[in-house]
Amino acid sequence: MKLHKSFTLIIFTLFCLISFGQAKKPTLMVVPSDVWCNQNGYMLEFDNQGSTIKIPDYKRAFQENPEVLQVISQINGMMAERGFPLKNMESAIKTLESNAVEDNLRSSKDSGASINESPIDAIKKAAKADIIIQLTWTVNKTGPKKSINFNLQGLDAYTDKQVATASGTGAPSFSAETPVLLSEAVIAHMDNFTLSLQEHFDDMFENGREIIVRIQTWDDWDGDLETEFGGEDELGFVIEDWLADNTVKGRFSTTDMTETMALFEQVRIPLYNDKGRAIDARRFVRELSKYLKAAPFSIPNKLVMKGLGRATIILGSK
Amino acid sequence: MKLKHLILSVLFIGFCTSVNAQWKKNKANEDTKIWRYDLECEGIAKQGSKLVKVWSYSKNPKHAVSSGMKNAVHGIIFKGFAGGKQGCTQFRALVSDPAMEEKHKAFFDSFFADGGDYLRYVSSATDGSIAAGDRLKISKREYKIGIVVNVLTDQLRKLLESKGIVKGLNSGF
Numbered sequence: 319m320k321l322h323k324s325f326t327l328i329i330f331t332l333f334c335l336i337s338f339g340q341a342k343k344p345t346l347m348v349v350p351s352d353v354w355c356n357q358n359g360y361m362l363e364f365d366n367q368g369s370t371i372k373i374p375d376y377k378r379a380f381q382e383n384p385e386v387l388q389v390i391s392q393i394n395g396m397m398a399e400r401g402f403p404l405k406n407m408e409s410a411i412k413t414l415e416s417n418a419v420e421d422n423l424r425s426s427k428d429s430g431a432s433i434n435e436s437p438i439d440a441i442k443k444a445a446k447a448d449i450i451i452q453l454t455w456t457v458n459k460t461g462p463k464k465s466i467n468f469n470l471q472g473l474d475a476y477t478d479k480q481v482a483t484a485s486g487t488g489a490p491s492f493s494a495e496t497p498v499l500l501s502e503a504v505i506a507h508m509d510n511f512t513l514s515l516q517e518h519f520d521d522m523f524e525n526g527r528e529i530i531v532r533i534q535t536w537d538d539w540d541g542d543l544e545t546e547f548g549g550e551d552e553l554g555f556v557i558e559d560w561l562a563d564n565t566v567k568g569r570f571s572t573t574d575m576t577e578t579m580a581l582f583e584q585v586r587i588p589l590y591n592d593k594g595r596a597i598d599a600r601r602f603v604r605e606l607s608k609y610l611k612a613a614p615f616s617i618p619n620k621l622v623m624k625g626l627g628r629a630t631i632i633l634g635s636k
Numbered sequence: 637m638k639l640k641h642l643i644l645s646v647l648f649i650g651f652c653t654s655v656n657a658q659w660k661k662n663k664a665n666e667d668t669k670i671w672r673y674d675l676e677c678e679g680i681a682k683q684g685s686k687l688v689k690v691w692s693y694s695k696n697p698k699h700a701v702s703s704g705m706k707n708a709v710h711g712i713i714f715k716g717f718a719g720g721k722q723g724c725t726q727f728r729a730l731v732s733d734p735a736m737e738e739k740h741k742a743f744f745d746s747f748f749a750d751g752g753d754y755l756r757y758v759s760s761a762t763d764g765s766i767a768a769g770d771r772l773k774i775s776k777r778e779y780k781i782g783i784v785v786n787v788l789t790d791q792l793r794k795l796l797e798s799k800g801i802v803k804g805l806n807s808g809f
Binding site: 340341342343392396397399400401402465484486487488489502503505506507509510512513515516519520523 | 679680681682683684719721722723724725726727728789790803804805806808809
């Protein structure tokens with residue numbers, strides 16, 4: 319019995335070490351760029367009070383263009399081979415559609431109630447990833463000669479920074495078909511792309527994950543970010559001090575600060591908390607939320623998150 | 637007496653041949669040991685590999701040929717190459733920190749030994765013949781020989797990841 323207990327304890331400890339020793343893995347997804355969609359006619363047009371708005375029609379691009387499938391499939395395969403499988407955008411779109419249909423039809427067996435969905439929930443229903451791999455290619459033609467101009471950009475969905483890249487023009491060919499040239503372009507560029515992505519991850523492990531923190535206020539709140547609490551500094555400076563104490567090497571930038579809002583960019587958060595658990599923007603900002611809820615501030619607030627890298631605190635109430 | 641002389645002569649010739657072969661091998665290794673070579677991209681290879689031309693230097697063209705494959709694998713691991721013709725893009729070395737060669741000396745010594753494991757990651761891309769333009773006499777007593785080889789970069793990277801010499805893309809997650 320004693321042996322059994324010891325064995326269970328060892329297994330549990332090992333499980334904890336394995337599960338807590340890993341940072342939160344970002345999701346990646348290849349998305350055709352707006353330029354590519356526009357050049358190839360995969361756009362939806364809306365009339366917005368007289369001005370024409372164009373947005374990419376990804377679903378039609380996936381249904382009608384075999385080349386985009388070929389390129390994405392090849393990139394997905396090469397990333398999976400490196401132990402980093404990507405989210406497939408076409409599948410993500412289909413899953414969202416089927417979920418929406420299921421949610422509309424679902425009702426409670428007892429009360430007949432339907433699924434609760436706020437307008438914000440509805441907006442958040444979109445194919446998303448932490449890092450978007452934006453894909454663009456153009457076929458250059460000079461007489462019978464063809465070449466491919468290829469561009470891959472890894473974009474952080476929260477900080478809007480380009481974290482990886484690979485681009486260039488392939489060798490011109492008189493005879494090769496476009497899919498062959500595209501395949502060569504992917505093979506030629508993926509090593510450089512994964513290497514620059516690796517550098518981004520190395521930087522993240524060394525200097526912490528870069529996130530965005532926003533502070534907003536409800537319009538019925540009687541305080542603001544210039545309010546002084548118990549003879550302390552103004553609230554805006556109090557928040558800045560908290561960030562300086564809790565970020566990796568005190569790194570963050572105050573991009574905007576008014577009496578009603580604040581925006582902090584390049585906030586470097588540790589990958590793990592004191593308990594060794596992997597944390598993201600929400601978990602990190604939750605500590606700031608608790609700090610502001612406690613005395614002497616006693617400010618009720620609402621914490622809103624967006625993926626791994628963006629969190630907002632709205633001051634005044636839940 | 638005559639027979640004795642004959643046997644001694646045969647033994648002496650045999651000894652000299654053996655010593656000469658060993659000397660040539662050492663000479664080839666010596667040329668390789670300082671890793672004096674140039675690497676250039678030769679075109680887009682199949683997925684997971686690189687087609688490169690490696691230029692090796694030696695007083696004897698044969699040594700340059702025999703050390704070419706070793707140099708190519710070493711170049712992919714530690715040097716990389718610039719992009720250029722045939723749609724080639726720049727390739728950065730698999731190991732970005734040059735100090736890793738010294739840190740994992742035991743592994744690399746055995747990996748690059750004669751007949752070592754490096755041979756599993758490289759193959760000749762031609763039938764063994766060297767184009768006339770790839771056999772250059774650069775000085776009175778030195779040749780520069782270019783051979784085209786195919787290096788299995790993905791498998792090489794996986795090996796280095798498994799040995800903890802380079803980090804995988806998913807390590808830490």
